[in-house]
Amino acid sequence: MAEVKQTQKDAYTLILEAIDIGDYKPGSRLVESDLAERFGMSRTPIREALQRLETQSMLTRDGRSLIVASLDHNQLAELYVVRAELEGLAARLAARHAAPEEVRVLREMVEDDQKLLSDPNALSRANRRFHKQIHLASHNRYLVQQLDLVHRSMALLASTSLAAEGRGEGALQEHSDIVSAIENGDGEAAYQALKAHISKAFETRLKLDADAGS
Incomplete structure (x- = not known):
C-alpha cells in the first residue's frame, strides 16, 4: 500500500512540475495515456493525480477532456x-x-x-x-x-x-x-x-x- 501511495504522489508531483515549468500551459489538454507514457507509469496513478488536480482547480473540464485551468x-x-x-x-x-x-x-x-x-x-x-x-x-x-x-x-x-x-x-x-x-x-x-x-x-x-x- 505504501508503494502505491508513493506512486500516486510521484504522478501528482510530476504533472504539477510540468505545468509549473510551462510544458503544459493554460488550455493544454492532458491525456492519461500520453502522461503515462511520458512518465513511465501505469494510467491508474495518472488518473488519480488528474482527479486530485481537478479538485484543486488546477485542471478544468472542456467537454470530456481535462485541460489546464486559467485565471480570469x-x-x-x-x-x-x-x-x-x-x-x-x-x-x-x-x-x-x-x-x-x-x-x-x-x-x-x-x-x-x-x-x-x-x-x-x-x-x-x-x-x-x-x-x-x-x-x-x-x-x-x-x-x-x-x-x-x-x-x-x-x-x-x-x-x-x-x-x-x-x-x-x-x-x-x-x-x-x-x-x-x-x-x-x-x-x-x-x-x-x-x-x-x-x-x-x-x-x-x-x-x-x-x-x-x-
Whole structure:
C-alpha cells in the first residue's frame, strides 16, 4: 500500500512540475495515456493525480477532456492580494527569525541572479527559489504550507512578468531591498518591501495581459 501511495504522489508531483515549468500551459489538454507514457507509469496513478488536480482547480473540464485551468481577471486580483499579504508576513518573520546563514544565502541569490537577466525563464525559476527561501526563513511551517498553495496557483499563469522589458532589473533591486531589511532585522520594512514587490509584479502582469488582449 505504501508503494502505491508513493506512486500516486510521484504522478501528482510530476504533472504539477510540468505545468509549473510551462510544458503544459493554460488550455493544454492532458491525456492519461500520453502522461503515462511520458512518465513511465501505469494510467491508474495518472488518473488519480488528474482527479486530485481537478479538485484543486488546477485542471478544468472542456467537454470530456481535462485541460489546464486559467485565471480570469478577478481570480488573478484575488490571488495577488493573498500572495502580497502572506509573502509580506513571511518577510516580516524572516527578519525576526532567519539565521545569519539564511540571510547570506538570500544575498548570494540576488547577486547570482544578475547573471540571468538575459534569460527570463531562468530568472523566473531563480525568482521562485528566492521567494521559497524567504518562506523557509520565516520558520513558520503553517505559513510555508499556505504559500505553497498560492505558488501552486501561480503556475496557472501562462507567462512570467519578468519577461517584460526592464522588469528583471527592477525585480532584482526589489529583492536586494527585501534582503537588506531582513539583514537589518526590520520586520516592518521587510513586510512593506515585499508587498511593494508583489504589487509591482501584479501591475506588470496586468500590463502584459492588456497588451496581449489588444
